[in-house]
Amino acid sequence: MQKRFSALGLLMALSLAACGGGGTTPSSLPAGSSRVARPTTARQIALPKASTVRKMSAVGSGNAVADGGFESGGFSVWQQCGSVNASIVTSPVHSGSYSEFSGSTSSPEVNGYAGVCQQVTIPSNGVLTIWVDEGTNDTLAYADQEADLLDSYGNVVDTIFSEAANTHGWVERSYNLSQYAGQSYWLFFGVYGNGWNSGYIYQYLDDVSLTAGGVTPSPSPSPVPTATPSPVPTATPVPSAYACDDAQFLNDQAEFGAGTISGDQLVDICGQVTQVLPSKVTASGNHGYFYVQIPNGGTIEIVSNLDAMAQAPSNNPPSWPWVATGNYVYVQGRYYYDNSSSQGIDWTEDDTGSWPYIGYVAVCNSSANTCVKYW
Numbered sequence: 001m002q003k004r005f006s007a008l009g010l011l012m013a014l015s016l017a018a019c020g021g022g023g024t025t026p027s028s029l030p031a032g033s034s035r036v037a038r039p040t041t042a043r044q045i046a047l048p049k050a051s052t053v054r055k056m057s058a059v060g061s062g063n064a065v066a067d068g069g070f071e072s073g074g075f076s077v078w079q080q081c082g083s084v085n086a087s088i089v090t091s092p093v094h095s096g097s098y099s100e101f102s103g104s105t106s107s108p109e110v111n112g113y114a115g116v117c118q119q120v121t122i123p124s125n126g127v128l129t130i131w132v133d134e135g136t137n138d139t140l141a142y143a144d145q146e147a148d149l150l151d152s153y154g155n156v157v158d159t160i161f162s163e164a165a166n167t168h169g170w171v172e173r174s175y176n177l178s179q180y181a182g183q184s185y186w187l188f189f190g191v192y193g194n195g196w197n198s199g200y201i202y203q204y205l206d207d208v209s210l211t212a213g214g215v216t217p218s219p220s221p222s223p224v225p226t227a228t229p230s231p232v233p234t235a236t237p238v239p240s241a242y243a244c245d246d247a248q249f250l251n252d253q254a255e256f257g258a259g260t261i262s263g264d265q266l267v268d269i270c271g272q273v274t275q276v277l278p279s280k281v282t283a284s285g286n287h288g289y290f291y292v293q294i295p296n297g298g299t300i301e302i303v304s305n306l307d308a309m310a311q312a313p314s315n316n317p318p319s320w321p322w323v324a325t326g327n328y329v330y331v332q333g334r335y336y337y338d339n340s341s342s343q344g345i346d347w348t349e350d351d352t353g354s355w356p357y358i359g360y361v362a363v364c365n366s367s368a369n370t371c372v373k374y375w
Helices: 246-258 306-310
Strands: 079-082 087-089 099-104 111-121 127-136 144-150 156-163 171-176 184-194 201-211 265-282 285-293 299-305 328-339 342-346 360-364 371-374
Touching (some): 156 171, 246 265, 299 306
Antiparallel strands (some): 087 099, 111 184, 127 171, 285 299, 360 371
8 A cells, every 4th residue: 555645845843742752751860960951042063174064066856955865875965063973874764775863772872962964055935844763761851853053153043843752763844944045054953962871862864855835735724615616727727538626625625624524535636736856765665746736725745656657557657757847737546634744645546455546647738738647
C-alpha cells in the first residue's frame, strides 16, 4: 500500500506538546552535584572557522538549501557548527542513503551545542520543511533539539523550534520564514546538552528544503456548499473526458478539518501545477510529487506511485518528471487527511491495492486543450 506523505505546506509552528516534547524527568542527582540550565537568551553558537567556510550552491526544484538530503555523504556542503561534532550516518534515514545525526543515543549527554549549518538566503514567502527523528530522557530546562537562524557572528537571530522530544520515528515539520525574505543567515540544526552523565539527547535530520511560498494548502475555514461549485478559470475549460469537482474536494477538506468525516475520500480535482519535486525512493517505492492550485482554495500535494505507473498495460508515463509547473491537470485519486499538515491525494494509478478505484493524472497544456492521461 502506498505510503502517505505530508503536504508541504500548511504552515504551522508546532507546539512543544504537539511535537511530543517535554521528555521524561531526569533521575535525582547525587548530593552536592548541580546541573547547568540550558541557555535561553542572548545565545551564540560557534560557526565554522573562516578558513573552512565554503560557498554553497543549492540546485534543483528551487531549494535554497544545498544537499538537503545529505547525499554527499560528508561535510563538503553542510558544515560543523557548535562545540561538539555532528556526523553523517547511513541509518536511520528518511530517504536516500544518508541523514545527519547530532547528540548521543545513550549517556553521557553531549556537553554544549552539536549540529550542522549552512549559509542560505531566505526566498520570498520562504517555507522550511524538514524530517526529524528525535529522542531524549532529559527535559527542556537542561537540553533541547533545535533549529535556529544565526547571524554572521553565530548569534541566534531566531529560534525556529526548541524542544525536548521523543518522536518515536520520522516526523515532518514545516515553518514559515517569510519575514526574513531576501536576508542571508546561517541555518543551524542540532542539539544542546549540559553533559549530564545519566542523560542523552539526539536528533536525526533529513530532507531539508527551503522553498518559495505558493505551495501551502489553505483549508477553507467553513464548509463550502457542494451546491455552489468553485468556478474553473475561463482560460481552462474542463474537457468532458475528465471529471473535475473542486467544490466537493474543498467541502471534504472542510469536513475533515471540522471532524465530521474521517475516512479517505474519492476526489476529482483540476487546477494549475505550482511546483514539481524530484522523485523519491522510500520504503514503499519510487514516488513523484507535485502541487496543484485549487481555484478558490489552496494547493494540495499529489503523490504518484511511479513504479506502479511504469507497469501499467498502457498509458504509462515516461521518466519523471512528466508534469511541469504551469500544466493544467486533472487528478482522480484517494484524498487522505491525517491532520491539517498531513494531507494529500494518492492512488493516482491502477495499482491501488484495497482501494476500490483506479485513479489517474491527465496532464494538459496551460489552456487544458491538449491532455495526456497517465495511470
